[in-house]
Amino acid sequence: MRAKTGAFILFILANTLSGLAYANADDTKWIAECMLDNKDEGQSTEVVKNYCECMNNQMDDNETRSITQWEKSHPKEEKECDAKAGWK
Numbered sequence: 001m002r003a004k005t006g007a008f009i010l011f012i013l014a015n016t017l018s019g020l021a022y023a024n025a026d027d028t029k030w031i032a033e034c035m036l037d038n039k040d041e042g043q044s045t046e047v048v049k050n051y052c053e054c055m056n057n058q059m060d061d062n063e064t065r066s067i068t069q070w071e072k073s074h075p076k077e078e079k080e081c082d083a084k085a086g087w088k
Contacts, residue, residue: 031056034067047085054081 034052041048055067058077063070071078081087
């Protein structure tokens with residue numbers, strides 16, 4: 001089981017890094033964490049990635065909470081990013 005989890009993490013990081021040439025390392029870290037937090041939500045990796053990128057872009061650069069923590073207090077932004085990412 002540990003190998004599968006490690007492989008999934010590497011897949012998420014590679015997928016995230018490949019699509020985030022414009023993002024800084026901090027953004028990449030938060031987006032990868034968000035993707036892991038949402039991996040069991042029944043959405044494709046692409047939808048989760050788009051959602052996490054959108055949420056990250058909504059957040060202030062000085063925010064210290066994770067995307068998962070921040071979204072709980074920002075339902076408007078969460079709803080907008082759900083729609084933008086194609087979350088169903």
